[in-house]
Every structure is written in structure tokens, then in C-alpha cells.
Amino acid sequence: MQKISDRIKNIIENQHVLGDIRPQTGFYPSSASVEYNDPVLGPTAQGACLRKQWYDWYRFPQQGEETISSLGRSLLGSWVHDGFQNLLKSIQIYTDLYIINAEHAFWKPNWKLSGRLDLLCFDKKENRYVILEIKTVNKEWGPAGFKQQMECPKLEYILQGTCYYYAYEELNPKVIILYVNLLSGMNVDFLFEFELIIPKNNTDNIAVTDGSKITQFPEISMAKIIERWNTLNDYIARKELPPRDFWPELSDEQLTALYYADKLSYKAETEAVKKWLDKGAVEGQLQMPYGRSSKQCSWCPYINLCKKDFNEFNVSCPTSDTLESFNKKMESINYVRDQEIRQQDNIDYF
């Protein structure tokens, strides 16, 4: 008889069996992205890959990515996250930061955008609404990444926060990304925060401040995020696979360019390219320690599918209806969702 622990492990490590088979009906802040011209690699994106979202939309089978060890990491993150939310609730009278709603759901039908905020608060000291996004970070999960995040939040968090602001723009909220730094074990070291500086006009760009300096993101605006979703929408409507935004397999030339620009992610990668160049850069002999994909592709659950041409697959999209009936279904699902969110919403501000 198979042990219970083995059964659980088996399901976690082959999580595609848990995949949601309902068709997707909208976009999420976590899938926001903008076009970007990388000075070394050329046209790419910041944030989510359109092609990955296209696979997500049609519920293509995912490669099992989760392992027991990575599950531990995400569980620890979510425990701290939930515990921290509760702590903030219990001390709100002292902090003057009153929690209006946790996990508040929103839906912007014109952008097909839905999501949930961590915390919607009212700051009595500043007489202003605050959207609080809680993120956890841990030095042991990668010193380089940790240091980077102390300088500036991850781009996907900035894109996410931008969507939150415009979803609640009637409130003109402050958007704060609050980091909880975990030490080894369950100790929490300290907190640090960033505020997103978001213009009223959604075509203007976003900036971020840690209170002492301001970092501009000229390539990020809500209008550009919406533009990408519109592009994705067109690909979805045509059932046509979008081009890749990243590189499942970087060429020798690209890796060399990244090396000279000091843009390789890990020391071991820099050393591998240096050794290969020193030995005469023979084609086919560059062995990269963590594989040759760009970062986004290395954790993408569709990498094997993406490397091949879609037409090689006899995959019919799960929504095999006509486009007209599919759109009709989406409209009615969106209507129901809109009603549900309004009903559960106990704040009278829209």
C-alpha cells in the first residue's frame, strides 16, 4: 500500500493533475507586463511573458515544477504573510493604520482585470487610503536577489502595484510594498518598504521611492500594461501563438554579450563563460551550470512546449467553440463575477 506521505508528495510534484480546467476569463495584476528593449539582448518584455499567458489561458498542460522543498519555501512565505496581516489587524489602534479589508477582490471589466489586494487600509495619520502589499524575502534564498530587492522591489511587484492603484484610483490610494525579511528558522529580522509614485494620468510613467531616493521606470505606465493585454487578447481571439518574449535557449553569442555586459545572473555562469572564452570559444562546448535559458524561461512550466513549434502539436484549445459563443460565455461569467464581488464588497466607495 502506498504511504500517505508518498501520495501527497506525488500529487505535489505532479501538480498538473490539480490544474484548473475552467477557461480563464480575464487578466491578473501578477500577469502584467510591458515591452522593453534590453540594451544587450534587444526587444523583450518586463514582467510576464505573453506566450506563457497564452498557454495559461488555454490551460495547456504544465510541466510539474513544484517540489517538496520549494513547497516548504512557499508555505513559509504564506504563513508569515497571513500572520503578519493578523498582527497588523491587532495593532491597528496603535499604528493608526486601520484595516478596511484583507484580500479584497476587484474587477475592472473594461480591462478584463481582476485580482485581490493583500490589505486595503486607511491611514489616519495621513488621512489617506493605503494599499499594502506584503512580500517576504530571505537572505538564504539568494544573496544577490536579496540585495537587489533592498535597493528596489522586483519589477513584477511594481507592475502589480500599478494595476492595484488604477483599479482603486477613485480612492487615490498610496501603494506600499512592505517587505518582511525572514532570517533562518522563523525569526523575522526587519521590515522595509517602498512607495510607488503613480501619476494621475495613466500614460505617464511610474517611479518608486524608499524614502531617500526616487527610481524612475520610464518604460512602465498603466497605458503600456493595457496595450500588452490588448495584444494578448488579439492573439487569444485569433488562437494564434504569440512570439516568445524571452529565450528558452540563449545562444553562445547572447551568453557572451551578457558576460561582457556583466549581466549574467550567477557567479558560476560568469566563470563558465570566461573559461570557455579563454579556451578559444569552441562552438558547442559552452556548458552553462544552470542551463541556457533566460531566467523567466528557466522557471516557466511550458518551456518544453515553447521550444517546439506549436503546429507540431495536435493540441486543440480547450475552448473549441466558435469565437462568438466563447465571447458570450465570457461575458456572462464576467457578469456573475462582477455581481459577486459587488455583493461581498462591504465598502461603499464605488
Ligand code: SF4
Ligand atoms: S519558455 Fe520562455 S518564452 Fe516560452 S512561454 Fe515560457 S517564458 Fe515565454
